[in-house]
Amino acid sequence: MASILRQAIYSGVYKPGDVLPTEAELxxxxxxxxxTARNALIMLLNEGLITRTPRIGSVVRERRALLIHPQRELEPQPEGEIREAFATAVRTEGREFSQDIMIETVGADDEIAGRLELGDGEFAIVRRRLRYVDGQPYNINDSYYPRKIVQLSEIAEPGDIRRGANRVLQELGHRQVRVVDDIMGRMPTQREAELLQLDAGTCVLVFVRVxxxxxxxxxxxxxxxxxADKHLIxxxxxxD
Amino acid sequence: MASILRQAIYSGVYKPGDVLPTEAELxxxxxxxxxTARNALIMLLNEGLITRTPRIGSVVRERRALLIHPQRELEPQPEGEIREAFATAVRTEGREFSQDIMIETVGADDEIAGRLELGDGEFAIVRRRLRYVDGQPYNINDSYYPRKIVQLSEIAEPGDIRRGANRVLQELGHRQVRVVDDIMGRMPTQREAELLQLDAGTCVLVFVRVxxxxxxxxxxxxxxxxxADKHLIxxxxxxD
Known part of the structure; x- marks a missing residue:
């Protein structure tokens, strides 16, 4: 029962502010x-999906899964803000975005850097970001770039890139004209569970864009x- | 370590037949x-991702995640076979496809049927399919259609539709011109875990196409x- 209601909330059948059926109606x-009905509602309450108010009932909270639109990432983002699709999505919902950034250099023996088809002795620059919504850790994004392309650009430096790394790549003569997106699911690693403060039994969606x-x-x-409890792709x- | 190797196999860095690094190399x-290296390889062995052969090493097995291409589903499928993208994907890998189909009629109180914007007293026809690869249960696909549109067509009848349900919808004057795909992740329900014979700790990707x-x-x-251990989207x- 909880899973049916949960999916109805994540998918938007019940929107924020909507009142769920009562225990008797369920x-x-x-x-x-x-x-069973009561337990389902209590589960949703514990997950922060609803609030319960006497004489009103179970109301869907605003804090539901964030909608990720991978197709929008390479569209122009609003001026004046960080030009990044995830940041824009968060602000669109009236929530606050922040991130920690660490810059690392890795070799082609790194499994993912290998996908950049690096040659012998070539390196990748990784921008490792832990991203927060309203101050809570929300997701992880590690972006790998060939060092020979980005080494003299802001991509190789810590700190936000307000106009977005995709724009910088374009300025460097390497505008992306095609992307391949792979979406996988799995249990989090222990490090991910700690960084993201995940409850037991929370799966993660792994999204890889080349x-x-x-x-x-x-x-x-x-x-x-x-x-997976906080994101919908x-x-x-x-x-035609 | 196991998770790095696992992802490298699912993502195609190591392809079927490739030999993984030895314990010493790892x-x-x-x-x-x-x-740690030995345990990682043993985990992959247990998951059926590799075989280990003396003097050759750890070889990636054919039975890796099936690549799902949602964009191909509405393209024409080969003649003479079931015209369905998943079936075609399975056959492309030289594996055998089969399915069980159950036809059910549900009302708008069904959470998903509700997304069809059914009116009062209107019903949806559901084709519930459990799909097998090489005789093993592989995934579940439940497809909902407005009854008033499909009730006199093959969609409302048990059994395969060789030319595909999308083609039937087109013949009925309701060709799909736009789809919205939502991808979520979660732990399986108990029923799903039983139907699909899932090991503990296996997540599922839930893919909803309207x-x-x-x-x-x-x-x-x-x-x-x-x-999630058997599919990659x-x-x-x-x-441009």
Missing amino acids: QDKYGISRN GYDASDTPVRVAVSVFP RYELDL | QDKYGISRN GYDASDTPVRVAVSVFP RYELDL
Whole structure:
């Protein structure tokens, strides 16, 4: 029962501010016991998906899964803010975005850096970011770039890049013209569970985007780790 | 260590037939103990990702994650076979596809049927499918259609639709011109874990596709439950 309601909230069947069916209504509608209905609502309450108010009932909270639109990442972002799709998505919901950034240099023996098709003795620059929403750790994004391309740019320096790393790549003559997105699911590693303060039994969505420039060279490999209870990935496709 | 190797196999860095580094090589490469390296390889062996052969080493098995290309589902499928993207993907890998189909009629009180924007007293037809690869249960796909549209078609009848349900919708005057795909992750329900014979700690990817016809009416809601250890979802986007 909890999983049906949870999915209905994440998918938007019940929107923030909507009142869920009462225990008695759930009991009738699904032919379940009053206890099962009550436990389901308590689970949602514990997960922070709803609030319960006397005489009003179970109200869907604003803090639901954040909608990730991978197709928007390479569109122009609003001026004056950090030009990054995730930051924009967070602000669109009226929430606050912040991040910690660490710059690391790795070799081709790093499994992911290897996807950049680095040659012998070539390195990748990794921007490792832990991203926060309203001050809470929310997801991880590690973006790998060939060092020979980015070494003299802001990409190789700690700190936010307000116009976005994709824009910097473009200025360096390596505009991404094609991306390949892979989406996987798994249990978090212990390090991820600690960094993201995950409850037991929370899965993560692993989103890997490889960006190619006009010469079909991979210029960016971005690996995001999205706690599955807090993120929903959406694509929209026109078929003509 | 196991998770790095696992991801490298699922992502294709190591392809079927490739030989993984030896315990000693892993030890050097990652600065880990011989025991850690050995345990990682044993985990992959237990998960069926590799075989170990004396004097050859750890070889990546064919049975890795199946690549799901949601963008291909609405492309024409080969003649003569079941015209369905998942079935085609399975056959492309030289594996055998089969499915059990159950037809159910549900009302708008069903959370997912509700996404079809059904009116009072309207029903949805659900094609519930448990799909097998090489005889093993592999994933679940429940596809919902408005009954008033599909009731006199093959969609409302048990059994395979060789030319595909999307083609039938098109013949009925409701060709899908736009789809919205939502991808979520979670732990499986107990029923899913039983149906799909999942090991403990296996997450599922939940893939929901809503198809709209030219009048922007939802005509199909397809919910797939993909065990995350056996599926990888891939999108390819051109940015011009």
